[in-house]
Amino acid sequence: MLNPTTYPNGRSLQLPLKDKPIKYFIRSWPPQAGSNAWIHQDLAIEENHTRACNYIREAASQGAELAVLPEYHLNGWAPDDPLWAEQAGEYKKYLSAYQALAKELHICLVPGSIVERHETEADGKEGFNLYNTAYFISNDGSILGSYQKKNIWHPERPHLTSSGEAPHEVFDTPIGKVGLLICWDLAFPEAFRELIASGAEVVIIPTFYHQGTCHDASPEALSYNPDSEALFLESTLTSRCFENTCAIVFVNAAGADEKFLGMSRVTLPIVGPVGKMGREEGVLVVDMDMGLLKIAEENYRVREDMAKEGWHYVYRHSTTR
Template sequence: MAPIHKVAVIQWHIKNLDPEYNHSKAIQFITSAASNGATLAVLPEYHLCGWAPESPEFYTQALRNQPYLKSYCQLAKALHINIVPGTIIEAERKDTSTDQHTLYNTAYFISSSGEILGKYRKKNIWHPERPHLTSSGADPHEVIQTGVGKVGMLICWDLAFPEAFRELISKGAEIIIIPTYWGKHDANEEALKLNPNSEQLFIDSTLTSRCFENTCAIIFANAAGPADFYLGSSRVVLPFIGAVGGKTMGAEEEGVMVVELDLSVLALAEENYKVRQDMASEGWYYSYRHTVDKRPAETA
């Protein structure tokens, strides 16, 4: 019988350019999750710095974020809890001869022993992010073997690309973790006139379809704040069930939601839909791989 894990999604109103405040909130909520029996805690995207790329401080903070990662490793070991600390903006020097750096949006998986088991850098950069952040490009999506199962990580706008899920599922991923910073006004004014709740509809429908079509679990952690801008909507999603326990966090809700993730549901989904079986079969109709030149995979 597949294990049942208590997992926590965490959201709060992230303060722009205030990593000390945000880090202290994260510690508070992770500690609460552990005290409630959670074996995994997931934070939102941009959880340390928020989104303020026009400020020079956004860049300089990216040069100073590594100590926070070390702190989460120590916390994971002390509390014996796995942590995905949302995303951390990292600066890497472009050229050793200059002081210019490239910024990456990176998610880490930290084990309950405090070890970094893997990381993922956002591939599908949202259009307003592109002047500031660099994509991981043609780097393959990788699956991480963890104490809670085989995990793949995506970030925010990656949700819109079924290819990302397919690559992770083809490598055996059971749980897809998605830190995000998704707001009500990510759609423009003209789109919102058609449906003021269009971004909520996007999240609800896409999370549901992705877990069904890939026979996987999804852990989705978003930021919270005033409902005229933020969506919240953090949840854990399974095939057949949708949001586990019928629980979805509200737009303005700050705190921790702990639910039981029953991985036996994934075997039942595969028994019904046989998605993984078909994908692994010889002569499968659709092939997918990362290619720099974007040509389709060759066939025999």
């Protein structure tokens, strides 16, 4: 149930009343093959998909209304292997399977991110682009929205195509107004502001963050603080939910042996993390009190200020819909 709050200029933003909490499932795991070994292995797409479906079923059995998986959960990160791009051509098969599962279990899904291969032709030469895409699948199996990663981390740039200047979009879903971001998008407050300007209540972020020894923090940064990446995530996730009066569902790859940060969590303004994990692989089901968004907006009035004519910051997201 939503409570429309009207501001002096006549615009309105929809904020949820304090009703029954939404039950979310987040799955923190390394996209790996093997049974019970928990050793990270890229390119094991069938095994990873089977494991993902099993965990989604487990979440549904616990009453979860939404299940979220990490970035690159199907075939990991192995762009130098030709098989990785080849597997990306099969994305429709797995997307359809997730749609069928969502309908069967009557659960909403954000199946992490899926690398997609799209064929191209230029100057008579055939080629392809790879997109890193997240989907919101409703509990009836329909796709309500998708998002192609915009802010691509620098080791990804030779391999993936950004969404460029395409706007961030918000989708009406059974759990409220949802925006999708992926991993490094977290570093850009502008991405959040654009989503909030369109009324987002929940921002869902599948990620593939390392502790810093693999692809993320530099040796110089780690020499000052070996936990710099964990500090970045802890502080940024908390700040983003407060400064935007929104809920954040952050789901990362995990597995200490593989140097993944884990730290999957659900974060709400006023209270901060309401459920969080460490670096271990695991499952977490969290009840989210969406009434906290209304309380936060009453306190901070961020959305009210953004909705005013003549708002100070001339971004394209300065017009609130």
